[in-house]
Amino acid sequence: MLRVEGLSRRFGGVYALENVSLNVEPGELRGIIGPNGAGKSTLFNLITGHLRANSGNVFFRDEAIDSLGAHARAQRGIAVVYQGARIFRGMTVLENVMVGAHRRTRHGFIEAALRSPRSRREDEAVRLLSAALLTLVGLGGLGDRPAESLPLGQQRSLQLARALAAEPTLLLLDEPASGLREAERHHFAELIRSLRASGLTIVLVEHDVPLVTTLSDRITVLDLGRVIAEGTPAEVREDPAVIGAYLGSPRAS
Numbered sequence: 001m002l003r004v005e006g007l008s009r010r011f012g013g014v015y016a017l018e019n020v021s022l023n024v025e026p027g028e029l030r031g032i033i034g035p036n037g038a039g040k041s042t043l044f045n046l047i048t049g050h051l052r053a054n055s056g057n058v059f060f061r062d063e064a065i066d067s068l069g070a071h072a073r074a075q076r077g078i079a080v081v082y083q084g085a086r087i088f089r090g091m092t093v094l095e096n097v098m099v100g101a102h103r104r105t106r107h108g109f110i111e112a113a114l115r116s117p118r119s120r121r122e123d124e125a126v127r128l129l130s131a132a133l134l135t136l137v138g139l140g141g142l143g144d145r146p147a148e149s150l151p152l153g154q155q156r157s158l159q160l161a162r163a164l165a166a167e168p169t170l171l172l173l174d175e176p177a178s179g180l181r182e183a184e185r186h187h188f189a190e191l192i193r194s195l196r197a198s199g200l201t202i203v204l205v206e207h208d209v210p211l212v213t214t215l216s217d218r219i220t221v222l223d224l225g226r227v228i229a230e231g232t233p234a235e236v237r238e239d240p241a242v243i244g245a246y247l248g249s250p251r252a253s
């Protein structure tokens, strides 16, 4: 589904990421963890196209996507929630989700401006889909609220609904649980789990190791820009290199 081959990225003379490869299978939930500065966000941003690699490639369903823009990626079924992403203020909760669904609508700008019957039918379909997604993420009945009035945990659920509105097959999440309180975190984990159960492929970059451990099928561990371990949560947890990286003990390079 997603294949990263030999990705490297330097900032100045320093490698933020060096020769990283990984392979995510369809339906898999892949966690990416690592200590501060390990290169998680750099890897994430290279996968999403937000950053350009110095070398290496990213393939989605065997197509190199390195040079594709955001829209082309979305059309292929890749949805992204960036670290610190915001909801759209000044819009309702429902409108926030509908923005994410516009990719589905086939009508063009002129037709929309003329409000043709077809564009009106599609608007209605988008509205129904968006309302259904709000229910799915636990925000049913809140569609008419101003989006900024939601507490942080619900804003994260809203971002998820907005990403899902584009009907992705691959969902990329950077630190989706950061700043959430314990109960919110628990709810969010349940939501991610249910999305995975529905067959969505998910790449989850997260600081919270226990959270990633409970959710992931496989985990890739980065440290100092390199992959230091990969495997099931149980395998990774036992790995001396991982334990060393997190404890900051001396390690061979």
Ligand SMILES: Nc1ncnc2c1ncn2[C@@H]1O[C@H](COP(=O)(O)OP(=O)(O)OP(=O)(O)O)[C@@H](O)[C@H]1O
Residues within 6 Å of the ligand: 011, 012, 015, 016, 034, 035, 036, 037, 038, 039, 040, 041, 042, 043, 207
């Ligand atoms: N735009 C940039 N300019 C210069 N250096 C950068 C830039 N982005 C990242 N780096 C450096 O690259 C390394 C990896 O950073 P990155 O943000 O990918 O780590 P991270 O694993 O996401 O860390 P965190 O857990 O703090 O989010 C760090 O040493 C960081 O200082």
Ligand SMILES: [Mg+2]
Residues within 6 Å of the ligand: 040, 041, 042, 083
């Ligand atoms: Mg980061």
